[in-house]
Amino acid sequence: MIFKDDNLVVLALAPMADMTDWPFCQICRKVSGGDFVIFREMVSSEAIVRTNEKTLKMCEFDQNEHPIIQQIFGAYPEVVVKAAELIVKNYKPDGIDINMGCPVPKIAGKADCGAALLKDPERAVSIIKALKKANLGVTVSVKTRLGWTDNDDILKFAPMMEETGVDFISIHGRTKQEGYTGIADWEKIAQVKKLVSIPVFANGDIKNNADIKRCLEITGADGIMIGRGALGNPWIFAGIDREDVPPEELKKIVIEHAKLHIQHYGEKSITTFRKHLAYYFKGITGIKDLRSELVRVKSIEELENIIQKIPG
Numbered sequence: 001m002i003f004k005d006d007n008l009v010v011l012a013l014a015p016m017a018d019m020t021d022w023p024f025c026q027i028c029r030k031v032s033g034g035d036f037v038i039f040r041e042m043v044s045s046e047a048i049v050r051t052n053e054k055t056l057k058m059c060e061f062d063q064n065e066h067p068i069i070q071q072i073f074g075a076y077p078e079v080v081v082k083a084a085e086l087i088v089k090n091y092k093p094d095g096i097d098i099n100m101g102c103p104v105p106k107i108a109g110k111a112d113c114g115a116a117l118l119k120d121p122e123r124a125v126s127i128i129k130a131l132k133k134a135n136l137g138v139t140v141s142v143k144t145r146l147g148w149t150d151n152d153d154i155l156k157f158a159p160m161m162e163e164t165g166v167d168f169i170s171i172h173g174r175t176k177q178e179g180y181t182g183i184a185d186w187e188k189i190a191q192v193k194k195l196v197s198i199p200v201f202a203n204g205d206i207k208n209n210a211d212i213k214r215c216l217e218i219t220g221a222d223g224i225m226i227g228r229g230a231l232g233n234p235w236i237f238a239g240i241d242r243e244d245v246p247p248e249e250l251k252k253i254v255i256e257h258a259k260l261h262i263q264h265y266g267e268k269s270i271t272t273f274r275k276h277l278a279y280y281f282k283g284i285t286g287i288k289d290l291r292s293e294l295v296r297v298k299s300i301e302e303l304e305n306i307i308q309k310i311p312g
């Protein structure tokens with residue numbers, strides 16, 4: 001739990017497609033406790049409304065995951081509202097977050113969702129207004145970027161969002177055009193924080209506990225949202241950086257995470273767990289050969305054997 005001027009600052013796990021799933025969220029809760037908010041990876045409002053089985057499964061969570069916010073993407077207010085209603089009724093998360101920042105062409109290009117809403121603020125406003133009107137009894141929030149190409153867009157966009165009655169806004173300090181390049185602009189988030197009175201969550205390039213402090217000092221934000229900095233480091237929400245985790249504890253948690261992943265996705269899914277392994281063992285020196293074994297791992301038994309050979 002962290003404080004700013006005696007006020008509690010919310011820590012949050014950022015939504016990350018294919019990453020902030022049930023197994024990873026379980027691991028974060030296990031090692032970091034309950035004092036942070038989980039944002040589950042985005043789901044398509046259209047797929048939810050079509051009751052697509054795989055998409056519905058992505059919205060399931062365990063009680064220990066509260067407080068938990070489900071993120072949705074969509075372009076049509078009525079579809080987003082229908083999807084949110086269905087999710088709230090069936091799964092009871094604490095909030096619904098609308099993705100207004102995703103840059104990938106499938107979402108922001110063709111579909112007029114994600115970051116494309118920054119270019120179409122009227123549509124963005126109508127989505128949030130419709131959601132607030134539906135009165136679902138959960139928080140309604142927006143996660144966005146600084147703009148499409150201009151990092152000043154947010155200075156117009158955030159007040160428009162505030163007017164809709166949105167409960168809070170999370171800002172990744174980059175434009176859509178920047179993708180993930182350059183450095184997140186925390187100064188711009190500070191400007192937004194001064195401009196609006198709704199809570200602002202700062203996001204982008206917060207990699208460790210020193211960054212959390214620095215970002216808070218610069219932005220004055222009400223919340224700190226961590227994405228990639230939590231991958232391979234689920235301890236970050238407990239004030240612990242991965243370098244300080246004893247190697248035996250790290251190995252134990254990696255195996256536990258792998259087992260939950262397999263429990264959730266099936267025996268063959270160890271291949272989709274490899275991405276997590278890259279994060280867990282990032283920066284550890286002298287394991288070049290083992291690293292190339294890790295990226296090819298085919299079973300949990302094999303993973304246990306490789307991990308045993310990692311020094312420490």
Ligand SMILES: Cc1cc2nc3c(=O)[nH]c(=O)nc-3n(C[C@H](O)[C@H](O)[C@H](O)COP(=O)(O)O)c2cc1C
Nearest residue numbers: 014015016017041042143172204205206226227228
């Ligand atoms: C693999 C990956 C998947 C992501 N998926 C989503 C998503 O589903 N919804 C969203 O709003 N942002 C998504 N993002 C963006 C992150 O939530 C976050 O805004 C971004 O990574 C910057 O924060 P960070 O530097 O703490 O990672 C994703 C990022 C990554 C790396």
